[in-house]
Amino acid sequence: xxxxxxxxxxxxxxxxxxxxxxxxxxxxxxxxxxxxxxxxxxxxxxxxxxxxxxxxxxxxxxxxxxxxxxxxxxxxxxxx
Amino acid sequence: xxxxxxxxxxxxxxxxxxxxxxxxxxxxxxxxxxxxxxxxxxxxxxxxxxxxxxxxxxxxxxxxxxxxxxxxxxxxxxxxxxxxxxxxxxxxxxxxxxxxxxxxxxxxxxxxxxxxxxxxxxxxxxxxxxxxxxxxxxxxxxxxxxxxxxxxxxxxxxxxxxxxxxxxxxxxxxxxxxxxxx
Ligand SMILES: [Zn+2]
Numbered sequence: 001x002x003x004x005x006x007x008x009x010x011x012x013x014x015x016x017x018x019x020x021x022x023x024x025x026x027x028x029x030x031x032x033x034x035x036x037x038x039x040x041x042x043x044x045x046x047x048x049x050x051x052x053x054x055x056x057x058x059x060x061x062x063x064x065x066x067x068x069x070x071x072x073x074x075x076x077x078x079x080x
Numbered sequence: 081x082x083x084x085x086x087x088x089x090x091x092x093x094x095x096x097x098x099x100x101x102x103x104x105x106x107x108x109x110x111x112x113x114x115x116x117x118x119x120x121x122x123x124x125x126x127x128x129x130x131x132x133x134x135x136x137x138x139x140x141x142x143x144x145x146x147x148x149x150x151x152x153x154x155x156x157x158x159x160x161x162x163x164x165x166x167x168x169x170x171x172x173x174x175x176x177x178x179x180x181x182x183x184x185x186x187x188x189x190x191x192x193x194x195x196x197x198x199x200x201x202x203x204x205x206x207x208x209x210x211x212x213x214x215x216x217x218x219x220x221x222x223x224x225x226x227x228x229x230x231x232x233x234x235x236x237x238x239x240x241x242x243x244x245x246x247x248x249x250x251x252x253x254x255x256x257x258x259x260x261x262x
Contacts, residue, residue: 023239029220054255058245061195062214
């Protein structure tokens, strides 16, 4: 269902649309209206919520790698 | 009127304004683009030198993307001088940053380990984008400048890379399986 609840100024996204926008949303690469629509969908959809949690944890785990740089072993692996 | 208040900035002032704040980001990205810390530092030095030389022609817009493009080109020159390197247009980007401190290693959760393992296993084009965006914290536009590819390519590689990482986690029971979509 693309439209729902009648009262909304913004269309409500379907799971399919949210899935397409989700990565950009998590990376802060969507405009305000898109952000709002994704968030509105996430308020009620557990399925997409699970995806958000998983991807957020993945991003956080990768970002933690950055702190290793300060005391990183110099890796002598050659670029092949 | 004070003539000095409207005097154009000196090269050094422009450098301090546009380049100096980006050094941390440049170092992180250089660490992703090169195989060792010393190579990364050399690359950033070369980038800063080139930036200083061309600062007059810089329009003040998108300093980070401008610097990343300079760095990308400097890295291509560097790779040409290094006989082991090839694939100049798509330099191998590294995720491996093994901490030497055992306490740091021990702190890492199974989840983090699985994520990093899966990321390291990604095909090079996916791994590169994941490294630039998730490790180095670049925007899509800046990652596109580093790789000299369209933003759409950055997005599709990033999404496919992350999906593979997620799949790896699901297979190891570290992430919930996808439920039916509504
Ligand atoms: Zn949903």
